[in-house]
Amino acid sequence: MTPPREGTSGLAPRRAALSILERANAGTPFEAALALGLDGLRDDDRRLAHELAAGVLRNRTDLDARLQPLVHRGWASVAPALRDILRIGAYQLTGLDRVPPHAAVSTTVALAREALGDPAARFANAILRGVSGRAAPPARETDLAAALAARASHPEWLVRRWLERFGEAETEALLQWNNTRPSLVLQPVRATLEDLQRRCQEAGFGARRAPFDAGLVVSASRPRDLPGFASGDFQVQDAAQALVGRFAAPPAGGLVYDACAAPGGKAIALGRLAGRVLATEVSRQRTRRLAENLRRAGSGREWAVVGSVLSPPCRPADLVLLDAPCLGTGTFSRHPDARWRVSSPALTHLALEQARMLDAAASVVRPGGWLVYATCSLEPEENEAQVTAFLDRRPAFRRDPPTGFPAELLSAAGDLALLPQRHGMDGAFAARLRSVPA
Secondary structure, three states: OOOOOOOOOOHHHHHHHHHHHHHHHOOOOHHHHHHHHHOOOOHHHHHHHHHHHHHHHHOHHHHHHHHHHHOOOOHHHOOHHHHHHHHHHHHHHHHOOOOOHHHHHHHHHHHHHHHHOHHHHHHHHHHHHHHOOOOOOOOOOOOHHHHHHHHHOOOHHHHHHHHHHHHHHHHHHHHHHHOOOOOEEEEEOOOOHHHHHHHHHHOOOOEEEOHHHOOEEEOOOOHHHOOOOOOOOEEEOOHHHHHHHHHHOOOOOOEEEEOOOOOOHHHHHHHOOOOEEEEEEOOHHHHHHHHHHHHHHOOOOEEEEEOOOOOOOOOOEEEEEEEOOOOOHHHOOOOOOHHHOOOHHHHHHHHHHHHHHHHHHHOOEEEEEEEEEEEOOOOHHHOHHHHHHHHHHOOOEEEOOOOOOOHHHEOOOOOEEEOHHHHOOOOEEEEEEEEOOO
16 A cells, blocks of 8 residues: 655645744845755645745744743743744644645644654644634734734834835835745846746746846746756846846946855846956855856856955956845845844944945946945945945045936935835845046
8 A cells, every 4th residue: 555645734844844944043044044944845845845934934923922822831931943833833824724724733743743752742732722713913003113013023123114214005015025925036148038938938937027127027936947047048136136237337348346246146247248247255155156156157257256345356447346235124025034133233233344345345446437336225324324424435436327227216316226115126225336537
């Protein structure tokens, strides 16, 4: 008799989701945790494991609010691993209609037994049977920021900032965007956008143009499944980052220094226009990944080098791109774990680091050349305020946005300012600054 096949209702995807959450909690970026946790799973289990891990991270506040009243000794008394197991079970009960309640409880109890033993399994069974059918806790409408933060599982301090800047309607739209699973977006490299779209559709994948023709949104979940991956016909890159590369507008045939280049998407795009691209990363591991991507999809004019922007390893360049480390608040949809690591002190620290990097990057811009400063943040301290302070320190630079760029994507000052709730893509910022010869 053939044993029953373990399907998506089995332990494998739950086990993988738990390992992804444990790695994310330890500081591993979500994409890297996914790659490790999903390795070896078949497609249906991969999809469920991804949904469970991302769903727990996007809904953690709500899930904890449902679970905490059921733990009589207090939530702090529950071991971290068991908390994540309970969240996985609660998310299935409250957020996944396709998983029957009995399957959600039984598989989570089995996961608790496998990971932590029989006492943890009995505890999980008792708690999750209390969650079944339990209504969501009422919103705290007397404090709008607190209510929105609790409802959308975001840090309250950040929601308060967004309410002040964007107002209630736009903040709610932004929170909703952040809690939506992002699409896979392709950028043409060795094929045209039209050809990529045709080939994807012929292979049975949905494929539509991204806003402003900034890539191709496809229905696949794995790039390797798409026609043209192995031959480097495309790269995976959100529309916002493609628009940053377009906004940079390097001079034809010039030397570009991409100062924080991994994973290489913008270096590949710039290499199609520039004469040479020196793409650097301070981390050897990230440089290896950068080099792999350049070999697969680059033009041969991009060079991956280990180096720090604080000690630029190059002579004056025609264009310097500094895609600076930032709080990443424009990419919470793509990185659901990041919202739980951001803080106001981290924002202050990053702004100081960005200022140091900007000054160092400016030192290798040739007279008449350009410095493009970019982030994937929505926060003014990292964006327009950072540029204004730099221009005060460096009067030889002035804003110089490229001609013909869509005006609706630019701020009043001429900076690229992309907002998820307005433009339907990741958030991003870029300022194009020219060194004016004396």
